Amino acid sequence: MKKYFKLVLILLMSRFAYPIANFQEIKEKNKPSRIEIHTIGSKSLRVTLLPDNYKGKIPHHPAIAVTMDDRSVIVITEEQGKQTKIIGDFKLEITKNPLTLAFYGKKGNKIQEISFLKNGNVSFITGDSPILGMGEGGPKPTKEVNWRTLPIEFDRSGRYHKMNPRWQSDAYGSRNPVPFLLGTAGWGIFVVSPWVEVDLTDPKKGVFIPRIQENTTSEKQSERNQSKNLGKGLPPNDAFVPGLFDFFVLDGNDPERLMKDIATITGPAVMPPLWAMGYMQSHRTLKDDNQLIEIVDTFRKKEIPLDAVIYLGTGFTPRGWNTTQPSFDFNPEVFKRDGASVIKDLHSRHVKVVMHMVPWDRAKLPTLQGTIPPKKGESLDNSHILSYWNQHVGLVKSGVDAFWPDEGDWFDLFERIKRHQLYYQGPLFTTPDVRPWSLHRNGYLGIAQWGGWVWSGDTQSAWKTLEGQISVGINYSLSISPYWGSDIGGFYPNPEKTGELYARWFQFGAFSPSFRSHGRTWFTSLPWGFGLSDMGVVEASNSNTVNQEDIRRNSPSPEAMNDLTIEPVTKKYAELRYQLLPYNYSLCWEARESGMPLMRALWLHYPKDKETKKIGNEYLWGSELLIAPVYEEKAASREVYLPKGTWYDWWTMAKHKSHGAYITREVDLATMPIYVRAGAIIPFDPVRQYTGKKINEPMNLRVYTGENGAFTLYEDDGNSLDYLNGNYQLTQFEWDDKKRQLTMETLGERAINETKTITVVIFPEGLKKQVAFTGKQTKVLF
Secondary structure: OOOOOEEEEEEEOOOOOOOOOOOOOOOOOOOOOEEEEEEEOOOEEEEEEEOOOOOOOOOOOOOOOOOOOOOEEEEEEHHHOOEEEEEOOEEEEEEOOOEEEEEEOOOOOEEEEEEEOOOOOEEEEOOOOOEEEEEEOOOOOOOOOOHHHOOOOOOOOOOEEOOOOEOOOOOOOOEEEEEEEEEOOOEEEEEEEOOEEEEOOOOOEEEEEEOOOOOOOOOOOOOOOHHHOOOOOOOOHHHOOOOOEEEEEEEOOOHHHHHHHHHHHHOOOOOOOHHHHOEEEEEOOOOOHHHHHHHHHHHHHHOOOOOEEEEOOOOOOOOOOEOOOOOOOEOOOOOOOOHHHHHHHHHHOOOEEEEEEOOOOOOOOOOOEOOOOOOOOOOOOOOEHHHHHHHHHHHHHOOOOEEEEOOOOOOOHHHHHHHHHHHHHHHHHHOOOOOOOEEEOOOOOOHHHHOOEEEOOOOEOOHHHHHHHHHHHHHHHHHOOOEEEOOEOOOEOOOOOOHHHHHHHHHHHOOOOOEEEOOOOHHHHOOOHHHOOOOOOOOOOOOOOOOHHHHHHOOOOHHHOOOOOHHHHHHHHHHHHHHOHHHHHHHHHHHHHHOOOOEEOHHHHOOOOOOHHHOOOOEEEOOOEEEOOOOOOOOOEEEEEEOOEEEEEOOOOOEEEEOOEEEEEEOOOOOOOEEEEOOOEEEEOOOOOOOOOOOOOOEEEEEEOOOOEEEEEEEOOOOOOHHHHOOOEEEEEEEEOOOOEEEEEEOOOOOOOOOEEEEEEEEOOOEEEEEEEOOOOEEEEO
C-alpha cells in the first residue's frame, strides 16, 4: 500500500467570510478557516476548504477509496500576502481577494487556477480545448425539437450543466452525471462535495455552483413520489457540510497518469469473471421454460457464441422470470419445472443465468447501509445491505449466477454506490471466491472497486442513438468506470429498427465492454431475429395496448423481416469478439493496474494532437485497435481519422502512413472499419462457443510491423479471487522492428506449468512460425 503525504495549509482569514450558495454561510469572522491540501501520488492534489466551526477529518464520501494521513502542517497567515509552496510535483501560488490557488507543473506550465468567489461559487480556467468526462449521458432535448436532427455532444464545453441525474431515452439514455472534468488542455478536476452545477458557457473560465438542497422536508424520495424529485441521485442531506468545498486537481498533461491517479483515488477496478467478456442475450416476454432451453440450443446449433442469458422480470414485461416485481419467486406461468432444474439444464449448455431485479420501495427498504459481512456496531435492520442480500440467497442456491439490478433511480447518490457494493459483497458472502457480476442503470465514479458495470438505459432504436452511444461510452469510460454497454439495437423499437441498424449496433457492441442485445419486441434482438418471418411478441409503448396505430409506430416494420443477410454479419462479429478474448481480458487487467479503460478516447494516447481531442465518433480499443462504428443508414463509406503513425486496415491489411489525417474507407454491411497500430501485438484465439471452452489449437500472436511494440498477456483462472493474491500469469511480448525479432518471457516467479504452442504471424507479410514456449525468455527472428 502506498503511503500518501499530506500537507495542510491553514489560512487565517481575519476579514474573509466564505459563503456557499444556498447553504448556511460561515458567519463567524475573525476565526481561522482552513484549507487542507493532500498529495495523491505526484500528479494530483486534494484541496479541501473546511469551515472554521468544522471539527474532525474531511467528511467521508463513498466514491473516495484512499485515506489521508495528517503529519505535516504549514501555517500561512493572511498578512503574509502572496505565498508560493512546492507540493509534490506542483508549485502552488496563493493570493487573496478573491482567495485564489494557482497550480503549476515542474516546467512552470500553469495547470489550473481555482478562485473561491465571494458569492459562494468556485471558478476555474478551462483553456481553449474540449472538456471531456462528466459522467454518462448528455443534454436533454426540448420537446419542440426533433432530437434526431441535433448534433451529438462529446465536448462538454459551451453549455450550462444542471447535473441532474435522470432517466432519459432518445440518443443518450440515462444521465448519470459526475463532476469529474477532463480538460484536454492539460488538467482534471473532480469535485467531491458539495454537489455542483457546472457553467461552461464562458470559453475561458468555468464555474462550479454549489447545488440548492432540493429536499428540505422529512419526506424521502421513493419509487412512488419520483415526480417530486426530492434529491434522487444526489448526496443525502446529512452529507452536506455548510462551507465545505472538497475537490481534486489533477495534472492532465499526461492523460495516462491522470487515469492512474483517479483510479488510485476512487479504488482500482476489480477483475470481472471471464464469462462477462462474452456475448449476453436478454429475453423479455417468455412463453415457458422450454423456450429458454430452445433459444440456447439455437445459439449452439447455429454456432453463434454465447455466455449468458438474461431474463426480465414480470411487470416490466407481461410474463417474465418471476412473479410481479419486486419478487424473488419463479413465475409458475413460465417455469413448469422447478427453477433450479431449468437453470441446471442451462448450465449444462455452458451459459450463465442472470436475473433482472428491482428494489423494494421505502416501506421495506428505507435506505441501503452497512457492509457485508457487517462491521462491529452496524445496525442489522431491514436497511442493512446484508438483510436485503439475504432475500437473494435462495436464487443463488437455485443456480442464479448474477443479477441485473434495474430501476432504483429514486435512490440517493450514496445509496446508488452502496447498491453496487451490495451486489459485489453479497455474492461473495454466499459463494466465496466466485467473482460477482451485476449490471446497473445507475453509476458514479468509484463503483469500479465494486465491479461496477452500467448500461445506458432505455434508448430509442435510431441511427442518431447509435451515433450518440459512441460518445456516451467514451465519456463514461473516462469518468465512471471501465465497464459500460448499451442495448444492442436500442430498447424502444420503431420502424427505424431494421436488420441493418441492428447489425451496425452489433458491430459496435462487439467492441463495447458489455456485449448484450436487449429490447422490446425481443425476437428482433436475437442475432438471427431479422431472418425470421415472425417478430414474436410485439410490444408497443403500452405492452397491453390493442391500438394498432400505436403498435405500428412502436414496432419494427414487417418489411424488415425475412432478411437473411443479417445473421452472417452478427455471427462474424460475435466470433471476432471471442477470438480477441485474450486481448480483451488483458485490457481488463490493464484497467485494474493502470486505470485505463477498455474503450478509450483517442486523446488518451495522442494528447498533443488537437484533432483527437474533438473526436467522439471513433475510439481506441486498448491502445492497439482503432474502432470506427458505422452509424449512418445505407452507408457506402466511413470517414476515419488516423492519428500520426502507421496503421493497418484490419480487413485488407492496407497500410496507411498518417501524419494525422482523415481517410475515407469504403464499407459494406459486413465491414466496420478497424485499424491496427504498427507495432501492435495482438493475441488471437481460435473461435470458441463460450469463454470457458478449452481449445486445443495454438493461439495466434499477430505482430504488425513498422514500429517497435510490446504487449503484456494476462491470464488467470477467470473465476476466483486468487488474482488478488498474485495467482495469475503475465507474459511479456516485445517486437524489435529493426531486428525483426520477437522476444517473449513469463514475468515474475509464476512460470507456466506446460509448454505452450504459439503461432506467431507477421503482418502484413503473413509469415508464420510455431514456437514451443516454456515461459523462459525466447527470441524469434523473422
